[in-house]
Amino acid sequence: MRRGIVVFMVVVSLILAFGNFGYAAGVIKIGALYNLTGEMSSIDAPALNGVKLAAKEVNEKGGVLGKKIKIIAIDTKTNQKECATAARQLLSEGVVAGIGYGDTTYVLAAAPLFQKKHVPFITSGATLPELPKMIGSYMFLVPFGDNVQAYAMADFLYKDLHVRKVVIWTNKATDYTLALSKYFKERFTKLAGKKSILLEDFFQTGDKDYSAQIARVKALKPQPDALFISSIPDDIGIIVKQVREAGIKQPIAGGDGYDTPLLVKVPGPKLANDIYYTTHQAWDNPDPVVQNFIKNYEKMFGHKPENAFAALGYDALMLVVRAIKRAGSDNPTAIRDALAKEHGYHGVAGTISYKHGSRVPQKAVAIMKVEHGKIKFVKMVMPNM
Amino acid sequence: MSFLSLGYVLQQIVNGFILGSIYSLVAIGFSMIFSIIGLINFSHGDILMLGAFSALAFIAALHGSIWVVFGMVGIVGFLIGIVIERVAFRPIRSAPQVTGFITSLAVSSLIENLGILLLTAQPRSFNIPDYLNKLLSFGSVSFRMIDAIIVILSTVIVITLYLYTKHTRIGMAMRATAQNIDASKLMGINVNRVIMIAFAIGSALAAIAGLMWGAKFGQISPLMGFLPGLKAFVAAVIGGIRDIRGAVLGGYVLGFSEVLFVGLLPPDMSGYRDAFVFTLLIVILLIKPEGMLGREEEVIK
Amino acid sequence: MRDRFLAGTYSVLILAVVSYTMNSMLNDYHLTVIEFLGIYVILAVSLSLTNSFTGLFSLGHPAFMAIGAYISAILTFPPMRKAIMMPALPHFLANVQLPFYLALIIGGMVAALSAFVIGFPVLRLRGHYLAVATIGFMIIVQVLITNMNSITRGPLGINGIYPYTNIWWVYIWVVVTIYTVWRVLNSKFGRAMLAIREDEIAAESLGISLTYFKLLPLVLGAFFAGVAGGLWAHLVTAITPSSFSLPLAFLLVVMLVIGGKSITGAVIGALLIGVVSELLRPLEMATQMYGLTQIVTAIGLLVILIKRPGGIAGNKELDLVALYRGLRILR
Secondary structure: OHHHHHHHHHHHHHHHHHHOOOOOOOEEEEEEEEOOOOOOHHHHHHHHHHHHHHHHHHHHOOOEOOEEEEEEEEEOOOOHHHHHHHHHHHHHOOOOEEEEOOOHHHHHHHHHHHHHOOOOEEEOOOOOOOHHHHHOOOEEEOOOOHHHHHHHHHHHHHHOOOOOOEEEEEEOOOHHHHHHHHHHHHHHHHHHOHHHEEEEEEEOOOOOOOHHHHHHHHOOOOOOOEEEEEOOHHHHHHHHHHHHHOOOOOOEEEOHHHOOOHHHHOOOOOOOOOEEEEEOOOOOOOOHHHHHHHHHHHHHHOOOOOOHHHHHHHHHHHHHHHHHHHHOOOOHHHHHHHHHOOOOEEEOOEEEEOOOOOOOOEOOEEEEEEEOOEEEEEEEEOOOO | OOOOOHHHHHHHHHHHHHHHHHHHHHHHHHHHHHHHHOOOOOOHHHHHHHHHHHHHHHHHHHOOOHHHHHHHHHHHHHHHHHHHHHHHHOOOOOOOHHHHHHHHHHHHHHHHHHHHHHHOOOOEEOOOOHHHHOEEEEOOEEEEHHHHHHHHHHHHHHHHHHHHHHHOHHHHHHHHHHHOHHHHHHOOOOHHHHHHHHHHHHHHHHHHHHHHHHHHHOEEOOOOOHHHHHHHHHHHHHHOOOOHHHHHHHHHHHHHHHHHHHHHOOHHHHHHHHHHHHHHHHHHHHHOOOOOOOOOOOOOO | OHHHHHHHHHHHHHHHHHHHHHHHHOOHHHHHHHHHHHHHHHHHHHHHHHHHHOOOOOOOHHHHHHHHHHHHHHHHOOHHHHHHHOOOOOHHHHOOOOOHHHHHHHHHHHHHHHHHHHHHHHOOOOHHHHHHHHHHHHHHHHHHHHHOHHHHOHHHOEEOOOOOOOHHHHHHHHHHHHHHHHHHHOOHHHHHHHHHHHOHHHHHHOOOOHHHHHHHHHHHHHHHHHHHHHHHHHHHOEEOHHHOOHHHHHHHHHHHHHHOOOHHHHHHHHHHHHHHHHHHHHHHHHHOOOOHHHHHHHHHHHHHHHHOOOOOOOOOOOOHHHHHHHHHHHO
């Protein structure tokens, strides 16, 4: 009996595995690689949702080049080994482009394989600006690079908030936060001088207690004008809560890692105050593209988009579709060339262009402020690079 | 280092104490199960997660006193412990120890991934009523009402449990079974019942610890249990796994070393914190290979 | 005696032929899956030395993998890239670029050396205490790699590693690993290890030096784990400090428990676990219930453990000689 069930499942799996090869004609296959289980899942799952929403909309309008889009999504379980095999599986199934990931670590395991087979890979969430240089001409970013957002925040703090002395806290365990802090420090010291960084402190992903770092800040004489904290979404709520609970009143500033409902919900409206961060777009942006996205996302998935990565996933797929249309073919190299010529896609997460041969978009950064638990849009910034 | 004042150090000690209280509760449950049936239960941490989530549900539904929620969460943990023991661990009781360990990994993976499937991987905020967040200050040391409750409640639980195992019939049956399971059977002790109760109590403690964790840090997620579970294992072993007192000691040692290493290491060395903690633990084990309170294992196979 | 030699040689040859066929017929994706299976076999068989045969509960294997992976990756990198990516690398590493087989062996040897160093203090611990100590060792290695940014590139890890690994390399090392472990087991070393597993105190009273005979399986196992780490690095082409961590340690122990306490068991366990996630993936993709693979694996694990707590192969080894003789009679 039990053996029968096992055999049955194996047979079913094999059928499903090979069944995929069935109708190759009349369909354009696009691969989606995301970590839907494991530690990265809270960031990646919404991005895949965005991809699926976009695919649905495109198909409802008749698809592209007369064919429907088929998204082949694989969960790589926050594990680089799975990235390597899943990427190969997608390539062997003949995808014309790959979309994926919110973190550089996984892009690094999957994208080189796409590069080797001359299939474009577009990351919807990784922000390391050196990625295209590291991987090759088939690598594209949808979000802005960490250098852009860090420069934007440094400029904003210096010019708009007249900050002259900062304390920097960096999560030492992810390359994203290390890069963000590095670029911030670079720009801020250029504006305010080398002595403007009063203290550089560190923590790690998942840390629960920040009293040591808080005590070090409180002991500073003179006191900083602001704290720049490089953090990933899962930690920032806890950090803000403890920092404000300890009575530190200075503004807290950071990057798109703050783009999570946890930023406000965990500390609560009284403590979530005087926080500034850079992100890809503002949800209360009256632009119909943004509002329609929110409406349709809620209709398809039953709740509002969890974070900006959902919008970025949507934009990633739309970019690929536009490239296919421009190229007039579903040949991956043609798609890559057309993608590189993108000169103004009005997306949910901003307007994207790939100029001067760069495969990191020229994209404005949205600066948001949190005031008593409410998130308000401040302005769009395009820093001098 | 200008911040290393007495007040600062005292505050760190208090923080270590609070964290240690939570770790101890989880470590006790862990060591109760281990001392009786020799099982390393890696799904223990996930019961903490289930406790945290059910607490969230109760708080939302009941709007009642926090003590009621504690009680209900404890009951939930109690029941979960009984179910898991019956379904997953009783059938493999006669198997070698490492099989039980793998079984617990499977149970853990099951709970975590069902959690992701049903609850989504997004962390959620865990908000407690305002009066629990009230800051209490004594000189340069301060903590919140909820922290005080955590420490007081875990102390009460630990003392109660200790007296329970020392003076009640079931408690003595548990200690007897832990010492020698065959002799206990011969003496007429219902070993199955004892094991079930050990699981149930241990899980209830883990669930309550989950509520404490959520209340203290303000955030929970389906994957939150893995790390505390691992730390409970380490804590119980360090303290001497055969004894409740060992688990409690191990919990506090771990809590203190975590907080103190972060607090006392200079910022640029803070990345090495986990390495320091574990080196310390390995050194403790080398000095006392049976754990801090451990005794020589009885050589009865 | 002659039968044993022939049986062994034939199996090696058959595996070679199978490898050749697969290499020419299968696509890159399937080949990669098979290469990972081979790496898993090397890992499981090398871990069995300590965990199955000497009765030591070691969870430190990923640390040895990490050491082997990083060392071999650094050694095969061209000096120009190293100057940019890892500025603080000491000269003797920065200016050298070695062929793959040498890099693998050196990576394995450094891993073995670390096992030697850590083994002395730690191996006198028993059971779960040893488990905690090995977890500690693994975390310490992970922390060191994460923080020594200018040598290891920290959390970003090393990427763009040249994809040297192919089915032949994996195949050769699988054969070497199994053969070595088999030889060790059937020697006086193996008997001493088994004696330690059964009863340490009795073994010691028989004059078996506990330190030496516990150190040997750890060091040897670490060598192959280091090699496996190198193969892994040159297959995935990207490694980070978190590539080799506790979940992997657990996975390896699961393979040994599922498969059983023999070399055959280790192989079976490795193949089964390696294959299951690939087979279940289409089901997961079709139903879009992500996490299904892990849930089904967990349930399957529970079922197997309840039905056969000793593992699929138990203590038994695949008797190649009998197989060979049996086949010869058929002819």
